[in-house]
Amino acid sequence: MKIALLSNVNMNPVIRLLGEEAEVYQGEGYGNELGALLNPASSYHAFDPEITFLVMDLMELLGHELDASEAGKRVEAWFSDFEGGLGTDCIYYVSDAWLWGPELSVVQDPMRRRILEGAWLQRLRYCMGNHANVRVFPYAELIGRLGEERAFSLKMWYMGRILLSREAQKLLHESIMEYVLRESETPRKVLLLDLDNTLWGGLAGENDHEPVKLSEEHTGLAYKNLQRVILQMQRQGVLLGIVSKNNEADAERILASHPHMTLSPECFAARRINWKPKHENIRELARELNLGLDSFVFFDDNPAERSLVRETLPQVAVPEFPDKPEDLAPAMAEIYRRYFAKPVLTEEDLGKTAQYAAIAKRREFKREAGSFEEYLQGLQITLERVEPGEHLDRLTQLVNKTNQFNLTALRYTRSELKRMLEEETYRFYLYRSGDRFGDNGIVAALILSLERGTPRVEEFVMSCRVMGRWIERAVLDEVERDMKAAGYERLRGIYLPTGRNMPVEGLYKELGYAVAEELPDGGIAYELEIAKAPERVYYVERG
Amino acid sequence: MKEKIIALVEELLKVPGGTVSEDTRIEDVEQWDSLAHVLIIGELEERLGISIPLEEAIELTGMRELLEKAGAV
Numbered sequence: 001m002k003i004a005l006l007s008n009v010n011m012n013p014v015i016r017l018l019g020e021e022a023e024v025y026q027g028e029g030y031g032n033e034l035g036a037l038l039n040p041a042s043s044y045h046a047f048d049p050e051i052t053f054l055v056m057d058l059m060e061l062l063g064h065e066l067d068a069s070e071a072g073k074r075v076e077a078w079f080s081d082f083e084g085g086l087g088t089d090c091i092y093y094v095s096d097a098w099l100w101g102p103e104l105s106v107v108q109d110p111m112r113r114r115i116l117e118g119a120w121l122q123r124l125r126y127c128m129g130n131h132a133n134v135r136v137f138p139y140a141e142l143i144g145r146l147g148e149e150r151a152f153s154l155k156m157w158y159m160g161r162i163l164l165s166r167e168a169q170k171l172l173h174e175s176i177m178e179y180v181l182r183e184s185e186t187p188r189k190v191l192l193l194d195l196d197n198t199l200w201g202g203l204a205g206e207n208d209h210e211p212v213k214l215s216e217e218h219t220g221l222a223y224k225n226l227q228r229v230i231l232q233m234q235r236q237g238v239l240l241g242i243v244s245k246n247n248e249a250d251a252e253r254i255l256a257s258h259p260h261m262t263l264s265p266e267c268f269a270a271r272r273i274n275w276k277p278k279h280e281n282i283r284e285l286a287r288e289l290n291l292g293l294d295s296f297v298f299f300d301d302n303p304a305e306r307s308l309v310r311e312t313l314p315q316v317a318v319p320e321f322p323d324k325p326e327d328l329a330p331a332m333a334e335i336y337r338r339y340f341a342k343p344v345l346t347e348e349d350l351g352k353t354a355q356y357a358a359i360a361k362r363r364e365f366k367r368e369a370g371s372f373e374e375y376l377q378g379l380q381i382t383l384e385r386v387e388p389g390e391h392l393d394r395l396t397q398l399v400n401k402t403n404q405f406n407l408t409a410l411r412y413t414r415s416e417l418k419r420m421l422e423e424e425t426y427r428f429y430l431y432r433s434g435d436r437f438g439d440n441g442i443v444a445a446l447i448l449s450l451e452r453g454t455p456r457v458e459e460f461v462m463s464c465r466v467m468g469r470w471i472e473r474a475v476l477d478e479v480e481r482d483m484k485a486a487g488y489e490r491l492r493g494i495y496l497p498t499g500r501n502m503p504v505e506g507l508y509k510e511l512g513y514a515v516a517e518e519l520p521d522g523g524i525a526y527e528l529e530i531a532k533a534p535e536r537v538y539y540v541e542r543g
Numbered sequence: 544m545k546e547k548i549i550a551l552v553e554e555l556l557k558v559p560g561g562t563v564s565e566d567t568r569i570e571d572v573e574q575w576d577s578l579a580h581v582l583i584i585g586e587l588e589e590r591l592g593i594s595i596p597l598e599e600a601i602e603l604t605g606m607r608e609l610l611e612k613a614g615a616v
Contacts, residue, residue: 010578012578013578013581013582016578153585153588155584155585155588155597155600156581156584156585158597159580159581159584159597159600159601160577160578160580160581162581162585165585165589166582166585166586166589166590167589397577400570401576401577403576403578411570413570
C-alpha cells in the first residue's frame with residue numbers, strides 16, 4: 001500500500017516514522033499540499049499513492065486570521081483548490097480541526113475557536129458529501145487525548161516548523177498506520193453476540209431468583225449502554241446474531257419484554273439459542289445467511305467459548321472481552337472501528353465516485369492546463385536576490401542542512417564559503433522568497449563555478465518550504481541570462497544522488513538540459529546551450 | 544546521564560552504538576541534519592526532561608556542548 005502524508009506544517013518526522021513500515025511518499029517539503037495535488041506533473045502524482053493523508057494545521061491555513069468571515073473565505077479557497085486536485089482512484093483522509101496558537105488564549109470570545117473549527121468541519125463535511133473517497137481523519141481526537149500541553153511543542157515549531165511534540169508525532173504515526181491496515185482489509189458483516197453476562201449481567205435462566213442486570217443505573221446501565229452502541233452499529237448496517245447457551249424461552253422472554261432491552265428482537269438477523277457447541281451454531285448461521293466465516297465477529301464473555309471458536313473457526317474474528325462492565329461500551333466501539341467501520345468503497349459509493357469522475361473529466365482540460373498555474377498565481381510568490389556576504393550564516397545553513405532539494409550535496413563550512421565569496425571563480429545566487437501569507441525567508445542558493453571553460457552549477461539548494469513552486473525555473477533563468485551576458489554559450493549542471501535528493505533527480509532534464517556526461521556513483525552532468533533554453537513558465541514577482 | 548543522552552542521539556540518528564562520542568561535531572555526522580537536530584532537542588526534553596533553551600539549541604555545534612547544556616558533564 002502506497003501512502004502519502006501532506007501537510008502545511010513540517011511532517012517530515014512523521015513521514016520518517018511511516019517510512020519504516022510503509023511505502024511512503026517522500027514529499028517535497030511541506031506547505032505545498034495543494035500544489036502537489038493540482039500539478040499533474042508533481043512527484044506526488046508520479047508516486048501515485050493509494051491513500052493520501054492531509055493533516056492540516058488550521059492556524060497556519062488561516063494565516064492567523066481569526067475573523068470568522070475572513071477565515072471562512074480561506075477555508076473555502078483551500079477546499080476549492082483541494083477538490084480541483086482530487087483524483088478518483090485514491091482515498092483521501094483530511095484532518096478535522098484543532099485550532100491552536102499562542103494568541104488564541106487571549107481571544108475574549110470563548111466560542112471563537114469552535115466557530116473557526118466549525119467552519120473547517122462544515123466545509124469538510126460538504127466535500128465528503130460530494131466525494132465518496134474523501135474521509136475525515138480524527139486529528140482532534142488525537143490532540144485531545146494528549147492535551148495541548150503535551151501535543152504541541154513551541155520550541156520544535158520555532159526550530160523547524162514542527163508543530164507536534166515527539167509524543168504526538170508517534171501517536172499520529174500509529175493512527176495513520178491503523179487506518180492504512182484497515183484499508184487493506186475487507187470489513188466484516190455480522191456481529192455474533194452471547195447473551196448472559198454479555199448483553200446483560202447475570203443469567204437469564206435464574207432470573208426468578210435474581211433478575212438480570214440491565215437498567216438505568218450501576219452495572220445495569222453499563223450493559224444498557226453496550227446495547228446502545230450495538231443498536232447504532234445495527235442501524236449503520238452491521239448484521240446482528242445471537243449465539244447463546246440458554247433455555248430459549250427464558251432468553252426470549254428477556255429479549256422481548258425486559259423494559260431496558262434497547263435491542264429489540266427484530267434487530268437480530270439470526271439466532272441460535274440452544275445447548276449445542278457454539279462453533280456448530282456459527283457454521284449453521286454462516287450457511288443460513290449465505291456468508292463466509294470471515295464475515296463474522298464473535299463477542300462472548302466466556303474465555304472457553306472464545307478459545308473454542310478461535311481454534312475451530314479461525315476465520316471468525318474473536319476479540320477479547322473486557323474485564324469490567326464499565327469497559328463494555330468502549331470495547332464495542334473499538335470492535336466497530338476495528339472490524340466494521342472499514343471505509344471500503346461500496347457499490348453505491350463507487351457509483352457516486354463515477355458520477356463525480358465524469359464531472360471531473362469535463363473539468364480535466366482546465367485542470368491540466370490551468371488550475372495548478374492559477375493556484376501558483378494566487379500564491380503571489382515573490383523572489384528577491386540578496387547579498388550572500390550579509391547572510392553568510394543562513395547560506396552556510398542552507399548549503400549544509402538541505403537534503404531534498406539539493407542537487408549535489410557538496411558541503412562547505414562557513415569559512416570556506418566566506419573565502420569562496422571573495423574569489424572571482426565563484427558566483428553566488430541567494431534568494432529570499434515570500435507569498436501572500438508572508439515572508440518565507442532566505443530559501444534558495446546556487447553556487448556557480450567559473451573555473452575551466454563552461455560555467456558549472458556546483459551547488460543548488462532550496463528549502464523544502466518553497467519546493468514545488470517553480471522557483472527553480474526563475475533562478476536558473478536568471479543564472480543563464482547572466483552567463484549569456486558574460487559571453488558564455490553553455491551552462492553545466494550536476495546531479496549527484498545522495499539517497500535523499502530524489503525529488504530533484506529529473507530537474508535539469510525537465511528544464512531543458514541534456515545529459516553531457518555520466519559521473520561516478522550515479523551522478524550525471526547536464527548541459528544546456530543557453531541560446532536554446534526553453535521558454536519556462538513560472539509565476540514569480542521579482543523583488 | 545551522559546551515556547543516556549549519547550544513546551538517544553545515536554538512536555535518533557540511526558547510527559550504530561559507539562558512533563557518537565563527546566567529541567562528535569554535528570557537521571561530521573551526515574545523518575545529523577536540521578530535522579534530526581530538532582528531533583534530538585525534542586526527545587531530550589520529552590524523554591529525559593532536559594530542556595535546552597531555543598537559542599542555545601539552534602547554535603549547538605557538537606556533542607560536548609550539548610552535554611554541557613544538558614548539565615551532563
